[in-house]
Amino acid sequence: MIKGYQEKLMNIYEKIRENENRNLKNRKKEILQKAPEIIELDNTIQKLSLALPMAILKGGSEADLDNIKADIQELRKQKYELLTSYGYPVDYLNLHYQCAKCQDTGYIGTQRCKCFKNKLVNLYYETSKLSNNLATCNFNNFDIRLFSPENDGNYKNSQRKNMEKIYEFVRGGYLPNFDNDNTNLLFYGESGNGKTFLSWCIAKELLDKGYLVIYKTSNDLIRDLREITFNNNYMLEDLLINCDLLIIDDLGAEQVTDFSTNELFNLINKKLLNNKKMIISTNLNLPDIEKSYTTRVYSRLVGNFTFFKFYGNDVRIKLNLARMRSQQQ
Ligand SMILES: [Zn+2]
Structure with a gap:
């Protein structure tokens, strides 16, 4: 597209x-x-x-x-x-x-004139799968009370407290300082704990302010990297590298190959060199990231990303998140 x-x-x-x-x-x-x-x-x-x-x-x-x-x-x-x-x-x-x-x-x-980017943002917004999700998954619809205040004893904080901390970091520091800060975020932890939801909230906030945010599942991203490598699609490469924020969702869900690991490493490197930010979310735990993507990818992540663990086995969170997603539909 x-x-x-x-x-x-x-x-x-x-x-x-x-x-x-x-x-x-x-x-x-x-x-x-x-x-x-x-x-x-x-x-x-x-x-x-x-x-x-x-x-x-x-x-x-x-x-x-x-x-x-x-x-x-x-x-x-x-x-x-x-x-x-x-x-x-x-x-x-x-x-x-x-x-x-x-x-x-x-x-x-x-x-390129400044208006070019604004138009690109709007065009991307309208044509991406994102627009449907962002209608419901945004900070207006983010209810911290839906996360469990119970501490199951596995972690220092309850799920709600943990989410509050992440939320405060994002809304209090990350978003207001988006222009001046090169913070990259890595959300990890079991599925269904709000990683994708929070990524969408962030995407909506930034897109509304005119930033170019590209959202890709890891599967889509690998498909794009193939397209760039084998069909010399430079426009696509330019977009992925130079967009203000690239969100890579569900890293690890794709089939990990030498090609994907290599090209992922190159893409992360190019974005870091260009001071363009990323959010990566993954259901993998940290040792598995290193095992699947080699130490050199892992060390780039450790050296340049701020890590946040999302947790909670509470099935209510999953239901609540699903409800948040569908509330306004
Ligand atoms: Zn213009």
Whole structure:
């Protein structure tokens, strides 16, 4: 799906420009009916504006050029006064842009405009499987009371206390400092204890603020890494490496091979080098991560990720999480 993003975005920009051109035509039609003298003025200004470069090409004297410029200025003034007298804004007959910086092209020179990223975020949001999940799995719907306050004696804290601590870390430090901090998170522990739920909450919060968050299950990610390696899909590689946050969900659920371990290592490395953040969640315990993904992957994780253990055998948590997910559906 990501493969066609560039093309889709260029189509979006083209539509915006077409739309603005159509709007301008309609505004001109409207003015032609209500105040044709303004359109006449506008046409004369356009003719003179074209005459200016011609005069330069023909080697016209400086005085000639100054005269044309003065005429244009005078006519513009008249046009603005007339528009105002009819109750229109002065730029009513100008082409409008949704983004004046790049004039709705997405690029300033060869650099991507800021609006390009915003559009990419929206496009990704709309087309990814994420949007359905995020409608229900977000901090508005996160109820800490649903986690058990009982301490089963296996850990220092009850499940609720543990979740409270993680929640405080995320909302009190991680999210507010997202721009200035390179913290990567690793959520580990048995399934059904809220790892994915919390990842989605974080994704929603950041996407709403305009960050590009890409969510991948480990299976999808390995499929993408194959696509990059064997089909040279550089756009996809760029997205995975340079998105603001890459969430890799359920690491260990995929079939672990030499290829997947190697490419995962490369991807993590590239993201670390580019200061782009990751959240990895896994049902594996720490020794199993090392065993499955080799010591070099494991040491990258240990050295660059903040680890949080999610726990609880309480079946109610699983039911509560399922309920939270479906509450607003
Ligand atoms: Zn722009």
